[in-house]
Amino acid sequence: MEQAGHKMDLSPVLETSYLTAQNVRQYRAIMRLFFREYEKMRFQLYKEDILDLLHRQEEFADYTMAQLIQDLDALVGWKNLTPLQDPRKVYTIADYKNKQYRYTMSEYAVEIERLTARLETLFLESGNLSTNLFRRLADNLEEAEAVDRRKGKEINEWWNNLQEDFRRLNQNYQDYLREFYSGRAEKLLKSVEFIIHKDRFIAYLKEFVQEMQVHSGRIAGIIKRRESVIENSLLEKVVLSEMEIPRALSQEREGREEEIRDQVYGKWESLKGWFLAGDGRECESSKVLAITNDIIRSMIQNAALIVQLQNWGVSRKEDYRNMVRMFLNCATMEDAHKLSAHLFGIQQIEHFKIRDERETDSINQSVYEESPSRVYLKPHTRTYREKKDRTGFPDKSLEKLSQRMQYLKRIEHERVEMMGYIKDGKLEVGKITEVVQESVRQTLLQWISQAALSPSGRGRTEYGQEFVLKRGKGDCVLKCEDGDLRLPAYTLWFSES
Numbered sequence: 001m002e003q004a005g006h007k008m009d010l011s012p013v014l015e016t017s018y019l020t021a022q023n024v025r026q027y028r029a030i031m032r033l034f035f036r037e038y039e040k041m042r043f044q045l046y047k048e049d050i051l052d053l054l055h056r057q058e059e060f061a062d063y064t065m066a067q068l069i070q071d072l073d074a075l076v077g078w079k080n081l082t083p084l085q086d087p088r089k090v091y092t093i094a095d096y097k098n099k100q101y102r103y104t105m106s107e108y109a110v111e112i113e114r115l116t117a118r119l120e121t122l123f124l125e126s127g128n129l130s131t132n133l134f135r136r137l138a139d140n141l142e143e144a145e146a147v148d149r150r151k152g153k154e155i156n157e158w159w160n161n162l163q164e165d166f167r168r169l170n171q172n173y174q175d176y177l178r179e180f181y182s183g184r185a186e187k188l189l190k191s192v193e194f195i196i197h198k199d200r201f202i203a204y205l206k207e208f209v210q211e212m213q214v215h216s217g218r219i220a221g222i223i224k225r226r227e228s229v230i231e232n233s234l235l236e237k238v239v240l241s242e243m244e245i246p247r248a249l250s251q252e253r254e255g256r257e258e259e260i261r262d263q264v265y266g267k268w269e270s271l272k273g274w275f276l277a278g279d280g281r282e283c284e285s286s287k288v289l290a291i292t293n294d295i296i297r298s299m300i301q302n303a304a305l306i307v308q309l310q311n312w313g314v315s316r317k318e319d320y321r322n323m324v325r326m327f328l329n330c331a332t333m334e335d336a337h338k339l340s341a342h343l344f345g346i347q348q349i350e351h352f353k354i355r356d357e358r359e360t361d362s363i364n365q366s367v368y369e370e371s372p373s374r375v376y377l378k379p380h381t382r383t384y385r386e387k388k389d390r391t392g393f394p395d396k397s398l399e400k401l402s403q404r405m406q407y408l409k410r411i412e413h414e415r416v417e418m419m420g421y422i423k424d425g426k427l428e429v430g431k432i433t434e435v436v437q438e439s440v441r442q443t444l445l446q447w448i449s450q451a452a453l454s455p456s457g458r459g460r461t462e463y464g465q466e467f468v469l470k471r472g473k474g475d476c477v478l479k480c481e482d483g484d485l486r487l488p489a490y491t492l493w494f495s496e497s
Helices: 014-019 024-039 047-055 065-077 093-098 107-120 132-142 152-181 183-189 194-243 256-275 284-311 317-328 333-344 397-419 438-453
Strands: 081-085 101-105 426-428 458-460 466-480 483-494
Touching: 014 024, 014 107, 024 047, 024 065, 024 101, 024 107, 047 065, 047 101, 065 081, 101 107, 132 152, 132 194, 132 438, 152 194, 152 256, 194 256, 194 284, 256 284, 317 333, 397 438, 438 458, 438 466, 438 483
Parallel strands: none
Antiparallel strands: 081 101, 426 483, 458 466, 466 483
16 A cells, blocks of 8 residues: 655744753753653642752752743743643732743653753663564564454554564664764774774674574565565554544544554555565665674774784794794695695685575585585687587486485474473473483474563464473573583473364
8 A cells, every 4th residue: 555645844843942042051951850750740830849949950049930930931932831820729819810820841842852861861872783573573473364353452552562673673773783883983993992892793793694684584474474464454453443542632633544544554664675675675684784794894804904003013033934944844845835824825715606506494504514516617718619418307306205205204203202202281391301302402492482582472383283381490401412401491381282
């Protein structure tokens, strides 16, 4: 659904006038006191209360009631404060003529003060690159079909949780990566002190890149599967659930439903565009990966440059003498070649990058464990003609069938092994005493993490069984082929269906 365009309101914002007025310190002090009391649920203040709070600050010890009334009138004129006449505090005709007011902040003023308070602590806060939000987004999107059958209040709660996780994800990575492009960060990256922290930064960023590659691909697949349900049915129900919420000031405003619909569909398009590319544009997750890789590359280059600058002017004469002695002590030419490769590295380096199908898509298997790829080079001569291969295409049906049978056999073996640990409808990690295989450990940790990230503590195995995760007292040790794993004493309770 295309978003309807709204005309932009470019008129001046009168409520921000007090931030740049002549008596800005007095105005800002009054508004900040109002905001602090607002956060304490004191929404209305008398001028006597305001004057008492101002006198507690040394700068306003001589501040008078006449000055306060004049400043309050200015703030009322700028629509930052709203005066409410209080007839209960009128005891005489003179008091009534003097109009005893209570003052309350306008909605604009609250948001402006909240923004100024946020700006004061902007550089004290920093984002992070946690990948937990990816998992929560994936879980929420997976529940789209189930949420589509629920009531309006539950749909609204699901939508708000989804948008809150997406907002935090977007804001966290922007805040964290922004620091690397600031002037202070650029000076730090070029300083000698940065060498100490370089490895921690690079390891942190590389871990984020690896996790994001896995989770962004998974979320993109979920969005493609749930896209029709969300766009054809669920988003309209979200709009209706927003309309059902009673609002004191905006209930009668015309065009409210269309405005909410534009916001809902716009937020969904933003979330989808973060993980899916389309219309000739690159998805946001790919841009984040490119920026992160650029930061890692810049860190490594700066570190190498700093080390090189430190080594300038240092005499290498004694080092060269030691190298010559080592070569003279080599018994054979083969030993000399090995020493040369160790000291000077490979003399002629050429990097080749090819596109070849991998033997497996498993992320746990290294490329060094796979068979090497062969690349046939052709002569760069004008007279060369490639020989035509007249042999047919080999039939690999039996080979594919054999590989498929082996794969199904391995999967069935893993399923039987995992089911063997379930006793009386529950799997107690602490009661597994034998040494388990790597596949068992990975599957068990995947089940635990899936349920731990779910708000209800529930999960589903790849075999279709539903379970509830409960944490017992203390920790336990799971004996694995490659070492012992200490983790909380979890128990997985499986449903009988």
